Amino acid sequence: xxxxxxxxxxxxxxxxxxxxxxxxxxxxxxxxxxxxxxxxxxxxxxxxxxxxxxxxxxxxxxxxxxxxxxxxxxxxxxxxxxxxxxxxxxxxxxxxxxxxxxxxxxxxxxxxxxxxxxxxxxxxxxxxxxxxxxxxxxxxxxxxxxxxxxxxxxxxxxxxxxxxxxxxxxxxxxxxxxxxxxxxxxxxxxxxxxxxxxxxxxxxxxxxxxxxxxxxxxxxxxxxxxxxxxxxxxxxxxxxxxxxxxxxxxxxxxxxxxxxxxxxxxxxxxxxxxxxxxxxxxxxxxxxxxxxxxxxxxxxxxxxxxxxxxxxxxxxxxxxxxxxxxxxxxxxxxxxxxxxxxxxxxxxxxxxxxxxxxxxxxxxxxxxxxxxxxxxxxxxxxxxxxxxxxxxxxxxxxxxxxxxxxxxxxxxxxxxxxxxxxxxxxxxxxxxxxxxxxxxxxxxxxxxxxxxxxxxxxxxxxxxxxxxxxxxxxxxxxxxxxxxxxxxxxxxxxxxxxxxxxxxxxxxxxxxxxxxxxxxxxxxxxxxxxxxxxxxxxxxxxxxxxxxxxxxxxxxxxxxxxxxxxxxxxxxxxxxxxxxxxxxxxxxxxxxxxxxxxx
Amino acid sequence: xxxxxxxxxxxxxxxxxxxxxxxxxxxxxxxxxxxxxxxxxxxxxxxxxxxxxxxxxxxxxxxxxxxxxxxxxxxxxxxxxxxxxxxxxxxxxxxxxxxxxxxxxxxxxxxxxxxxxxxxxxxxxxxxxxxxxxxxxxxxxxxxxxxxxxxxxxxxxxxxxxxxxxxxxxxxxxxxxxxxxxxxxxxxxxxxxxxxxxxxxxxxxxxxxxxxxx
Numbered sequence: 001x002x003x004x005x006x007x008x009x010x011x012x013x014x015x016x017x018x019x020x021x022x023x024x025x026x027x028x029x030x031x032x033x034x035x036x037x038x039x040x041x042x043x044x045x046x047x048x049x050x051x052x053x054x055x056x057x058x059x060x061x062x063x064x065x066x067x068x069x070x071x072x073x074x075x076x077x078x079x080x081x082x083x084x085x086x087x088x089x090x091x092x093x094x095x096x097x098x099x100x101x102x103x104x105x106x107x108x109x110x111x112x113x114x115x116x117x118x119x120x121x122x123x124x125x126x127x128x129x130x131x132x133x134x135x136x137x138x139x140x141x142x143x144x145x146x147x148x149x150x151x152x153x154x155x156x157x158x159x160x161x162x163x164x165x166x167x168x169x170x171x172x173x174x175x176x177x178x179x180x181x182x183x184x185x186x187x188x189x190x191x192x193x194x195x196x197x198x199x200x201x202x203x204x205x206x207x208x209x210x211x212x213x214x215x216x217x218x219x220x221x222x223x224x225x226x227x228x229x230x231x232x233x234x235x236x237x238x239x240x241x242x243x244x245x246x247x248x249x250x251x252x253x254x255x256x257x258x259x260x261x262x263x264x265x266x267x268x269x270x271x272x273x274x275x276x277x278x279x280x281x282x283x284x285x286x287x288x289x290x291x292x293x294x295x296x297x298x299x300x301x302x303x304x305x306x307x308x309x310x311x312x313x314x315x316x317x318x319x320x321x322x323x324x325x326x327x328x329x330x331x332x333x334x335x336x337x338x339x340x341x342x343x344x345x346x347x348x349x350x351x352x353x354x355x356x357x358x359x360x361x362x363x364x365x366x367x368x369x370x371x372x373x374x375x376x377x378x379x380x381x382x383x384x385x386x387x388x389x390x391x392x393x394x395x396x397x398x399x400x401x402x403x404x405x406x407x408x409x410x411x412x413x414x415x416x417x418x419x420x421x422x423x424x425x426x427x428x429x430x431x432x433x434x435x436x437x438x439x440x441x442x443x444x445x446x447x448x449x450x451x452x453x454x455x456x457x458x459x460x461x462x463x464x465x466x467x468x469x470x471x472x473x474x475x476x477x478x479x480x481x482x483x484x485x486x487x488x489x490x491x492x493x494x495x496x497x498x499x500x501x502x503x504x505x506x507x508x509x510x511x512x513x514x515x516x517x518x519x520x521x522x523x524x525x526x527x528x529x530x531x532x533x534x535x536x537x538x539x540x541x542x543x544x545x546x547x548x549x550x551x552x553x554x555x556x557x558x559x560x561x562x563x564x565x566x567x568x569x570x571x572x573x574x575x576x577x578x579x580x581x582x583x584x585x586x587x588x589x590x591x592x593x594x595x596x597x598x599x
Numbered sequence: 600x601x602x603x604x605x606x607x608x609x610x611x612x613x614x615x616x617x618x619x620x621x622x623x624x625x626x627x628x629x630x631x632x633x634x635x636x637x638x639x640x641x642x643x644x645x646x647x648x649x650x651x652x653x654x655x656x657x658x659x660x661x662x663x664x665x666x667x668x669x670x671x672x673x674x675x676x677x678x679x680x681x682x683x684x685x686x687x688x689x690x691x692x693x694x695x696x697x698x699x700x701x702x703x704x705x706x707x708x709x710x711x712x713x714x715x716x717x718x719x720x721x722x723x724x725x726x727x728x729x730x731x732x733x734x735x736x737x738x739x740x741x742x743x744x745x746x747x748x749x750x751x752x753x754x755x756x757x758x759x760x761x762x763x764x765x766x767x768x769x770x771x772x773x774x775x776x777x778x779x780x781x782x783x784x785x786x787x788x789x790x791x792x793x794x795x796x797x798x799x800x801x802x803x804x805x806x807x808x809x810x811x812x813x
Contacts, residue, residue: 286647
C-alpha cells in the first residue's frame with residue numbers, strides 16, 4: 001500500500017500569524033490536526049462596528065446590573081442579537097455567572113490555596129511551569145513512592161497528572177496556549193493554576209477532561225482569579241453545568257437521553273436515520289456538551305453560543321444542539337454509514353457552524369425549561385417501568401414454574417390470561433373484552449377465571465402507589481402532588497369544559513366506551529360482574545373534574561399539548577397575543593396555567 | 600477519513616477494534632497514524648469517543664478495520680464501556696515512558712474481562728518506543744505482563760512509525776483466525792443439529808417432548 005509519510009512535528013514554526021481571536025493561521029501546506037476556521041462570517045472587530053447607541057446601552061446595562069429588574073432579560077437578548085462588544089464580554093460573563101457573589105460567600109481563599117498548591121508542587125518536585133515530560137515523570141515517581149501526600153487538603157496526584165497532560169492538548173493552536181514560548185508558558189501555567197485550584201476547591205469533582213477547555217476559554221477573556229470564580233460558578237451552579245463532570249458523568253448521560261427524545265420529536269426522520277446506522281446521540285453529544293461547543297471550528301460562533309449559554313443556562317445547550325441538527329439535517333440524511341456520520345458530527349464542517357448559518361437557527365429553535373425537566377421525568381419513569389417489568393417477569397416466571405395450576409392454565413391458550421406487559425388499565429379493558437367473548441361463546445369456567453383475575457388486578461391497582469386513574473367525586477382524596485387538581489383549577493376546568501384537550505377527552509371516551517360496551521353485553525347480568533361494576537364505579541365515573549394521571553409521560557404529553565411550541569404553529573399566534581409570560585412548569589409536578597383557547 | 604482507495608463493494612469483512620489505555624498514551628495518535636498515515640505533534644484531548652477506519656489486505660481479502668478511539672480518563676469509562684459490546688479486537692496501550700500508565704493495565708484488563716465479549720482478541724502495546732532515553736518500563740516487563748494475561752505484546756512508536764501497521768495487521772489476523780474457528784465449529788454443530796433433527800423427526804412422540812424441553 002502506498003504510504004505518504006507526513007510528519008507534522010514543528011507546528012509552532014509553521015505559524016504565519018494569529019487571527020483576531022488568537023488562533024494560529026498556518027502556512028498553506030501545513031495541516032494541523034483540528035484546523036480552525038479563520039473565515040469569520042461575523043466578527044465584531046472587523047465586519048461590525050457597534051453603534052454608539054448600542055455601546056451606551058451595554059454600558060448602562062452592565063453598570064446597573066445589580067439594580068436591574070425582570071425586563072433586563074429581554075433587553076439583553078435584544079442587544080445580544082448584534083453580538084456582545086469584545087470589551088464588555090468579561091464583565092457580562094462575570095455578572096451573568098455571579099462569580100463575585102460566589103467569591104464573597106465562599107470561605108475559599110484564592111491566594112492562600114494557591115500557596116498551598118505551590119507547596120504541594122514543591123513536595124512533588126514539579127512546578128506549575130513544568131508541563132514537560134520530566135514533570136510527568138517526577139509525578140509518576142511520586143505516585144509510586146509515597147501515598148502520604150494524599151492527606152487532607154492536598155489535590156489528588158492523579159488529577160494533577162491529568163491536568164498536566166491536558167495542558168498541551170487544550171486549544172493547541174491558540175496564541176495563549178501554543179508551544180512553549182513566553183506567553184504560552186504563562187498561559188498554560190495559569191490554566192494549570194485554575195484547574196488545580198478547582199480540584200482543591202471541590203475535591204469530589206477534582207478534574208475531568210473537558211474542563212480544561214472551559215477554563216481555557218474563560219482565561220482568554222479575564223484575569224486568572226476572576227476566571228477561577230467564573231469557572232467554579234459555571235461548574236457548580238445548577239443552572240449551568242452542575243453534575244456534568246462528576247464521578248459517573250451521570251448528568252451528561254441523562255441529558256444525552258433527553259436530547260435523543262427531543263430529536264425524536266423535532267426531527268423524526270433524522271433521528272430514525274441516525275438510529276438505523278447505530279449512531280447514538282451520546283457519542284456526539286458528549287464532546288459538544290462537555291466542552292460547551294468549544295470544539296466548533298468558527299470561534300465567533302463559539303463566543304456567541306457562550307453568551308447565550310451564560311444567559312439561559314443548560315436549556316441553551318440543547319437549543320444549540322438541536323440547531324446544529326437542523327442545519328446539518330440534509331447532509332446527515334445524505335450520509336449513509338456510521339463511519340461517515342460520526343466524524344461528521346464530531347468535527348462539524350465550517351459551513352454548518354458558520355455564524356450566519358448557525359446563529360439564526362439557534363434563535364429559531366425554542367426549548368422550554370420544563371420540557372427538559374419533564375422529558376427527564378419521562379426517561380426516569382421509563383427506566384423504572386422497565387426495571388419493574390423485568391422484575392415482575394422474573395417473579396412471574398419463577399411462579400409459573402413453581403405452581404402447577406398456572407402451568408396447567410398456560411397450556412390452555414393465553415386468551416384468559418391478560419397480557420403481562422400492558423398497564424393495569426389495558427388489562428382491565430382486555431379482561432372485559434375477553435369476558436364478553438367467552439360469555440358469548442358460553443365458556444363459563446373461563447369467565448370465572450378471568451373474573452378472578454380482574455379482581456386481583458383491581459386490588460393490585462388499588463394498592464399500587466402509582467394511581468393511574470384517580471377517583472373522582474372525592475376531591476379530598478385527590479393527590480396533593482398535582483397542582484392540576486387544585487380546586488381553583490378544577491373550577492376553571494369546569495368553566496372551560498369546551499377547551500379541554502381533545503386528546504384527553506378522546507382517551508376518556510375510549511375508556512368509557514370500552515366499559516359501557518362491556519357492561520351492555522350479557523355479562524352485565526351476571527351478579528358477580530354487577531358487584532364489580534359497583535367497585536369500579538367510583539374510579540371510573542365521569543365527572544367535571546378533569547384529571548391527568550401522575551405518570552410522567554402522560555403529564556409530558558399533556559403539557560406539550562397545552563403549550564404553544566414551534567411544533568404547533570397553529571397555536572402560536574393567538575397564544576402570544578393572549579399571554580406574554582411563558583409557561584413555567586416545575587417538574588415533575590404539574591403547574592398548569594389557565595388553558596389557552598386552542599382555536 | 601480512512602483509506603478509500605478500494606471500492607467499497609469488494610470488502611469481505613468489517614472488524615471492530617477498540618483502543619484502550621490511560622489518558623495521554625497516544626491512542627488518538629495511533630489511530631491517526633494508522634488510518635490517515637499522518638502524525639501530528641499537537642492533539643486535542645479526546646472526549647467521549649471517535650471512530651476511523653481503514654481497509655487492509657489480509658491474505659488476499661479486503662478487511663475493513665473500524666477503529667474506535669476512546670477517552671482515557673477513568674471517569675469516562677462509564678461512557679465508553681457500553682461500546683465494548685461487539686468489539687472483536689482490543690488494543691490495550693500504555694506509555695513506556697510513564698510507569699503509571701503501565702501499572703493501570705491490570706485495571707484495564709479487568710474491565711475488559713467484565714465488559715467485552717469473551718472471545719475478544721487483545722493486544723498489549725507499549726507506545727512511544729522512540730523515546731528510549733526516557734524509558735520507564737522495560738520491554739521485558741511488558742512482555743511478562745502480556746504473558747501472564749495471555750496477550751500478545753508489541754512495542755510501537757507513532758512518531759517514528761514503528762510497528763503501528765504490524766499491530767493492526769496482527770490483530771486482524773487473529774480476529775480472522777478466531778472467526779474461522781468459530782465458523783468451523785458452527786458448521787460442525789450445525790450439521791450435528793440437522794442430523795439429530797432429522798432422526799427426531801422420524802419418531803413422532805419423542806420429538807414433541809424434545810421440542811418442549813427446548
